[in-house]
Amino acid sequence: MDERFKLDNQLCFRLYTASRLITQAYHPLLNEHGLTYPQYLVLLVLWEKDEQPVNDIAKRLLLETNTVTPLLKRMEAEGIVTRSQGKKDARQTIVKLTKKGRDLQNKLTNVPETVGCAVLCESITPETIPGLFGMLDDIINQLQR
């Protein structure tokens, strides 16, 4: 058996699985408030800086606008954000939190810690996290070409 093709030797499969499982860990916490994980990411971006064009949100999340646009439309339908045409550039769609969208932050205060604790184990501790972050950041930067 060719070692290169062994599933257990694949970095990608580990990243793919870890990403799916941690998203699943978020699911019950977010679903309680009618949110999906990608929608939660959009909220993280808007809580940091409200009123951003679609493109800035997409760039921050390293996603394409064809992924973000329908996602934002669903969030608009839920009354979490508003979408309005940009004033200085009519091509832009400016996304803005509603009161409901801002208030969600208070309702989700326990989420980061709950998920953070869920992943803690032998090798994942407050001391080892920075090293892991650094490696993942390097992978991300490397693949962004």
Added chain:
Amino acid sequence: MDERFKLDNQLCFRLYTASRLITQAYHPLLNEHGLTYPQYLVLLVLWEKDEQPVNDIAKRLLLETNTVTPLLKRMEAEGIVTRSQGKKDARQTIVKLTKKGRDLQNKLTNVPETVGCAVLCESITPETIPGLFGMLDDIINQLQR
């Protein structure tokens, strides 16, 4: 600004992004042969051990059968695998590689190395990979409850 809600402090966002970007790195290499990344994972499983029931493939990939079943049906339509009813247990669907499916391994020999090289950088080297694998495995095991 609450540090806990900063996007740059989220492990999950890093895993999610790294997973997406590395899957994108596979895309041109696999697409050339009509494969998607999850289909490639199924091939890795079947190349290790042919003729497995749907459930074993799903368990190996930590996916649900409702994800794997339609994926396998598409692979069957492409002539990469066959699906047949199990003999000793009629509930099982046994998945078996076709000649085309087996031959794909030779056509994809360069894929692991190409993607492997694409992620190499400062902190990701043959020496640091085992440590990263260990941390990701720990996260995966921890979240599998």
Added chain:
DNA sequence: TATATTTGCATCGTGAACGATATAAATAAC
């Protein structure tokens, strides 16, 4: 051996991801 439960897989509906394409506004080139 009837009945109940479990197991293996499939179907359905929803929400991402993303390549390809379209459209209109803004900007550049001529």
Added chain:
DNA sequence: GTTATTTATATCGTTCACGATGCAAATATA
């Protein structure tokens, strides 16, 4: 000042993920 190009976003089609549900075969229980 037209025309061409770029930019910002949206639409469309396909393929995952995955919760919920359905169904038939296998197994356990009565």
